[in-house]
Amino acid sequence: MYLCAIFQPKPLAQLMKIATVIGIDIGGTSTKLALIDRDGKILARSAFNTHERQGGANFVDSICKATETLIHTHQNSHQVLGIGIGTPACDEKNGAISGAANLPFRETVPVRRLVEEQINLPVRLVKDANASALGEGQFGGAKGMQNFALLTLGTGLGSGLVVEGRVINGNHGLASEFGHTKVVKDGRQCGCGQKGCLETYVSATGLKRTVMELLAQRNDASALRSKSFDRLSAKDLTEAAEAGDSIAREAYRVTGEMLGYKIVDLIVMHDPEAIFLAGGLALAGDWLLQPTREAQKHYTLDMFKGRTEIYLSNLGSEDAALLGAASLIWNLPTL
C-alpha cells in the first residue's frame, strides 16, 4: 500500500506543465504583465490601465486580479513559480512602493506582502530601470557581461548600472540616476528642480526641446514648423530626419553628441564592457547611435579608448523590464 503510493504516477498533464514566472512592469500609463519561460520567451501577455482605480489597495487588487487571470487561463499547461515586479518609486529591500509621482497612490504600499498574501507565490520588487538592466543582462545583449549600463531613453532618462555582476543601489536605494547628472551648468530646467540635467537634453522630451531651440535659432524650412510641442513625437522626428529635414537631423546630432559626451563620465567611473540604449528614443536607431558613438570616441581619453561599446538594446524596448523583473524569480535561491 505504502509502496503503491510512492510509485503512483502523476497525471500526465501535471508532469508536462511548463515552469513559468510572471513579470510585471508598472508604468505611469499602463501596467503590463507577461507569462515568461526560463529562456525569456514571452508566452502570454496582458495589461491594464495603471490609473483605472485610485489608491494603493485598489492598485494591488488590480495587480492580483490580472495575475490570477493570467495564471488561470494557462493553468492546464503552465505552472507559475513566482511574480517579479518592476516599478518606479521602489523600495527593493522592503518590497514596497513609496511616494510614487506617476502612480494612482502616493502612500507607502507593501506590495510584496499584499500580493504574496493574496496569490500565495513568492513576489519580488525591483526599480524599473534596474529591471531593464537585469533583463538586458539575463536575456539581451549584455548576457554574460559583469559590467554594463542600460539607459532607457523615454519621457525621461532612466538607467540601471551593473557593477561586477550586481545591480547597484547605493546607500538609500537611490543610485543610478544618470538622467540627473549634469551636462550643462545652469542649463535647461529639469522636473527635479535642478538645471542642466542630462535628461533635459537626452530623452524624447529633451529632443523636442532641442527642436524648439533649433526652430528659434535657424531659418531652415522644416516640416517640424507645423507641429506644436505637445503633438511632436520622436517618431515624427525620425520620419522627418529620414525625409532629409535638416532641423530633425541636427536635433538628433545634438542629442547624440550630448549623450556621447556624458557617457565618457560613465566610462571613466565604471569602466564598463558596454552601454545599451533602450526606450522609445532608441528606436531612432542610427540617427541617435551614430552621433553618440562619434562623441564618445572624440571625448574618451586614450587609456579607455576602444574598451566600451555602445549598442542599441536588442530586447524590444517594451520587454526588457518585464524580462528583468521575471529574472528575479528565476534567480531565487529556492528555485
Added chain:
Amino acid sequence: MYLCAIFQPKPLAQLMKIATVIGIDIGGTSTKLALIDRDGKILARSAFNTHERQGGANFVDSICKATETLIHTHQNSHQVLGIGIGTPACDEKNGAISGAANLPFRETVPVRRLVEEQINLPVRLVKDANASALGEGQFGGAKGMQNFALLTLGTGLGSGLVVEGRVINGNHGLASEFGHTKVVKDGRQCGCGQKGCLETYVSATGLKRTVMELLAQRNDASALRSKSFDRLSAKDLTEAAEAGDSIAREAYRVTGEMLGYKIVDLIVMHDPEAIFLAGGLALAGDWLLQPTREAQKHYTLDMFKGRTEIYLSNLGSEDAALLGAASLIWNLPTL
C-alpha cells in the same frame, strides 16, 4: 619523549611577538614603507627615493631590501604576516605594475611574484587610489560604511569608490577615474590628452591654474603676483587666503564650487553615505571644504538632499594608502 615535545614551551619572546603587516605606498617621488599592527597603528617607518635605481628589477630589489631591513630591525618583537602594496599603474588581478608613467620603469613587472619569491610572505597589490579608500574604510572616517568615495587631491585628482562594501575596478581594472570626468566642455587642457577634466580645476595644479586665470582677469593687489607658477604651492595659497588675499580666497571658492558641482554627479550615480577629501589640497581645510559643501547643497536635487556628507579624511594624507595596502593582508582569508 613525544609528549615532552608537545608540552615543551615556546620561548617567551616568540609568544609575545606582535602580529604586524608591512604596508607600502609607491609614489612618483618616494616609496614609503610602514610596519602596521591590526589596529592600523604605525609602529615603524622607512622610505626610499622611487627613482634611486632605474628598471623594474632594480625597483623590486629596492622594495625587497627596504622590506627586509624593516623586518629584521623588529624581528625580536614583531612578526610580519604579509606585505600590501599600493601603487599607480596597478594590475590588481595579476599583481603587476604595467605602463607606469611616473615610476623608474615602463615595462610590465610581476611585483607580487617577484617579492613573494624573495621574501617568502604573501604579497598583494592594489591601485594607489583604491588603497587610500580601503585605508579610510578600515581605519578612518569611513569605518563601517558600505558606500563611500575617497578623493585624493594632489598633483592630480585620484579616487577610490566603495560600492556595497567593495572597491570597484570595472571591466579592465580602470574604474574610478573621477579626476577625468569632465566639468567644463572643451575646458582646460589635461595631461590625459582631453580637455576640461575635473583634475585640471580641482587639484593642487588646478588651483594654481585658477590663480593664474584670476591674476589675468582682475586687478586686485595680491601677494601671489610675486610668485611664479612653478614656485606657487597650495600651502602658499592657504597662507595667502588666511592673510586676507582676495585672489587666493576666490581661487579656493572657484575650486570648491567646481568640486561640489561635480560631486553631485557622483551622488546621483552612487548614492554614497559620504565622500572623503584627502591629499595635499585637503590640508586647506575649510577654505576648500566650505565652498564644496555649499555647491553640493546648491546643485543636489531634492530626493538626494542631506543624504551624503563631505568630510576631510581624518587619516594623515600620507598614511591612508599605507594603511589601506596593509588592510589587504589583514583581510586575507588565510589569516
